[in-house]
Amino acid sequence: MDTKNIHATDHSRVIIHIDIDCFYAQVEMIKNPELRNIPMGVQQKNVVVTSNYIARETGIKKCMLLEDALRICPKIVLVNGEDLHDYRQISYKVTTHLQKYSSQVERLGLDENFLDATSLVETKLKSKHENITAKGHIFGNNENNCDCGCQLRLTVGSEIAQEIRDSIRHEFQLTCSAGIAHNKLLAKLVGAKHKPNQQTLLYPNSTCELLYQLQNVVDIPGIGRAMGDMLKNLGVSTIRELQHLNFDKLKFAFGEEKAKLIQNLSNGIDNSPVKSSGKPTSIGLEDSCRNITAIGEVKDKLNQLMNRLMVLVSEDGRIPRTIKLTIRKFDSISKMSNRESRQTNITTSLFTVKSNSIELQQKSAQRLTSTIMTLFTKMVDVHKPYHITLLGLSFTKFLERMNGKSSITSFFRKNVEVQSITNIENKNDLTTSPMECTPFSYDLSGSESEFEPSPKKTKFSKLIAKRRCFEADDCPSPSKLKVADLRLSSAKNVSSDSSDSKNSFSDDNSNSICCPPNVDAAVFKEIPKELQQEVWNDYKREMNEKQEQKLQPVIKKPKTNTLLNYFLKN
DNA sequence: TGGGGTCCT
């Protein structure tokens, strides 16, 4: 067997793809049951983004223009779905629920989840060997069996999928569809075969049949418009054509990596793992608008967005450290999606952290607004006429708050019973090297073995835990908890241009990191290099501020919680 | 055509 196809016969996993039926519409029908028996759609601006199945019977499709939808189905009742808040909340509840079945649950949008059920299946097979019957539809006519045992595993997978769908229905009154197969691609494709409130099982021997039912290469998830266009230029439009296209031609067009990826996909081969999603890495809002031409309108819209955004941040519970402003300029007819964005770091001290919420006091809100407007002027010359058709704000680089359930103490308690997704760290995140982690997610993230910290990190974690005891541990009043919500990365905050960590080291004439005189040298020695850097930067900044205050004794700067404070000797 | 997200370059 040649190495290219070494995975073609690997059917060792059982993947379940769960797709909540017309998700937004279902949520709206839960909120208002009167919508259940009439054609209804969810509207965002001029688009009906989804609809219930009654409306679909009349010919309404996803993402249909309002005009067309009304023409096809004049009776359709439309609900505004521009604020995704409720959808988002229910979506995360469903994902959290799914995590009871497997630690590997990957979100895709708000309405889809992949679940790796392999170990669940193995467990089930050990205790049960009779009455194993496929649940739901089976795709294709299964003539030749595969002898690797996948048949049995996938069959058990279909039983599990049925259980999961039943439980989602009972817990949330939500119907969903599922696909069961040996990889993500196939699970997703086969799940689409029977749609509302059904499930479909694929045995590997029917893979080709499934693939050849697709009309075009862009029907394969992973091949989008850009690649589709390039493939068209290569004379490729069907799956079969992609399967048989000369690999060197494909390689020339896309590079070896991409070429192999998409040709594998065209053969139903997808080795990508189900990646645990954890918390979002960015939280943002957008508002498209007809015609914004005045600076006052811009500020107004941005303030509204910020108010809504703070609700989301507060619910999330982490402190963001960068903000990004996105705009779309009116551009008569050129390419769509011509967005521009600018981002900058922000001080965590902007946020007032209470036990139950995160807020922006007025002064902070004003400061934030002004930094956002600075970003705006980097993209728009406000002295000339302009025309903005979209404004968006989003937060990234979150700092974990180390209290409550996600605290380090609960980490050591090994309290691993199905945590809510909002408390789960990216423990499977292999893309982030330890040195790139923020200091306070450092000890919680990147632990490869389920929930056990690796030996190296334990030492550091214990140090942090000890220090925490000094400050707040025994009396977690809101004011004390605030001490734990540290203000970090002063150096990055000071420099207005976002710079790499490499660059931010050299913002002073002294590049070397020292232990500040007021910090316990033994502790300092044990913490990671980057953390040392932060502490040292805090110290330097404090010294600089003292200098400034000597020059301007009138100005009183509010005392901030710095990382340095955290490590100060008593 | 919306209002989100993720990862890679």
Place this chain on the structure above:
DNA sequence: AGGACCC
């Protein structure tokens, strides 16, 4: 910062 992809 933008571009690809996903819903």
